[in-house]
Amino acid sequence: MPIKIPFLEKLKPLFWDYEAADAGPFKKLFDFRRIWEKAVLLMACVAVLPLLSLASFDFSVTRRDSENEIKLRMARVVSNTVHTVSFFLEERKAALQFVVYDTSFVDITNEIRLALILENLQKSIGGVIDLGVFTPDGRQVQYTGPYQHKLEDKLYNEEDWFREVTARGTYVSDVFLGFRQVPHIVIAVRHDLSPGSFYILRVTLDTKWFNELLTPVKESGIGDTFLINLDGVIQTPSLAHGEVLVNISFPVPQYSSQIQVLDDEKNHDSPVIMGCSYIRNSPFILVIVEEKDKLMRPWRTTRYVVFIYLAVSVAVIILVVHGVATRLVNGIFLADQHRILTLREVEHTSRLASIGRLAAGVAHEINNPLAIINEKAGLIKDIFSFRQEYPQEKLIGSVNSILSSVQRCSAITKRLLGFARHLEMSFEPVELKAVIEDVLGFFGKEAEYRSISITVDFEPNIPVFESDRGKLQQIFLNLVNNAFAAMSDGGKLDILVQCIEPGTVTITVADNGHGIPQTDIKRIFEPFFSTKKNQGGTGLGLSITYGLVQELGGKISVESALGRGAKFTITLPLTLEKKEKKNASTPC
């Protein structure tokens, strides 16, 4: 037994648990629950699917767009930063170039002059720590800066930077510890004095200044921005990829003269977007790395809003659909309930009407024997009143006539009662022959008066089967009534009962009346369609007959042509769907 929750019970629509149990085993009533389910599903699909597909389309398109935009932004930032770093280095190289061009070797090796140059450089370009002048043998011939006392008598010709600047003319070092174990960068320029003779001016740059170059980029939130050298050693502090002078955990990007922005899922814990660019004329590669998740956060936030909106919309749609469907199906259900009630009333009225129609014939049939009784009794009285002698034979003859007339009357009343008794729906074993003969009994006199010949032909093996006697009577009464109305005097009505298909019995009621025009034949089972409206026809007879046949699980069809009579064929099942086993062994 299903558990009943009081709250849900209240919400349950009227039709939810409705079963048309009282309408007979064959009554085709709507399964309202199924209609409701279909309506909800269909309406919900129609309303929600476009919304969902739009949302999913929006999701994929905006994600792609957002990714593209992020990459574009990153490329722009990389480009700007590369320019800044490049400009920083070029600015310092140019300053050194200016110094060496502007100052003679003698002047530059002058301690005071060199200190002045350092001071001027610090004032003008900033970030300069010290200056050193080196001769081609690697000796520092002059130095000015804070570490002067530690640098005497050192030879630098074996240092990488020295070899580079000697060979190329200018040199920008990557970050190295040098003798002082402090990270710094060196820019050096070679100045040729005469063929084979030159000196080198070296400037040590403040890595703090250098690092500060990248600070605004870091603060912009585009990602962890730092420089690496060509070997993948970190040059400027990074937030999440290691300290300065530590190797990066991912491969050094391949050389390209262009700015690269890549998706990288393999070399990081979580997918990242990496922008990088080689900085020209320097050993540096600018790298900006950021987790994709973090970069996509603004997009995701918008998606959350859209998702919440979508969820609320879907919920509202489902609620509305539910409400509308419930209301509609409830409406249909109530209308159907009303229809069933009306139909029952109409059926009842129609049955009463057909009994009313019969009453005229029945009255005639009863009045005749009553008249005989009246006259015979009157005659007996007359004999006693007018005559002296009482002829016994005549008296007995009259009494017998009275008795047989009473018999006639009671046969008629019994038939009527038998007909009226089956107004209620009940399935019982029915002998079709008896039902048809009962019905024809009502038409016997009329047939006699109108010289209508009725033939009833039964196949011998028609079994007794379960059906509703009252409904069968009504069906045949309606059909025979219609046939009598269609036939002129001297007509011919043939009723044939046979087993054509196994498990069914087929009854044909054929008359030779005026028939049904081809244009009307499709409509004759429709309610309120009548060709006899001006003669008091309601247009319900055949529609009710149709309904009754359906209720008994059968089918009714008609063949007719104008002037050639009409043939109604009814096929009834010999077994009820619900009681198949009980009546399984039938001869048909």
Added chain:
Amino acid sequence: MRVLLVDDELELVSTVAERLTIRGIDADWSTSSEEALKKIQGKAYDVAILDVKMPKVSGLDLKKMMQKIRPEMKYIFITGHGSEEDFKAGSAEAGAKYYLLKPVNIEDLIKKIHEILGN
């Protein structure tokens, strides 16, 4: 006074005729229209009492046939009361006064016979 009774119910028509005879009315009867037509050809009747509902030829049709043979004859209809339409047709033909319903009281019938003959 001669009366012809026509009804398809033999028992009825013969008994009514007998009771009329007992009351001094010359009453003949027949159970079919053919027989009735033959009778009026051979003999003049003052009144014909006809059953409305009869096989083949109805009382109303029979009256029309009879009128051709005996235009002066009067008619009273008796019916088991069929439908409303029958009543309308019958009373229009004979007048509601002479359209009687079965069973008929014999004295009433005799009164009607006298009435129709203007006695």
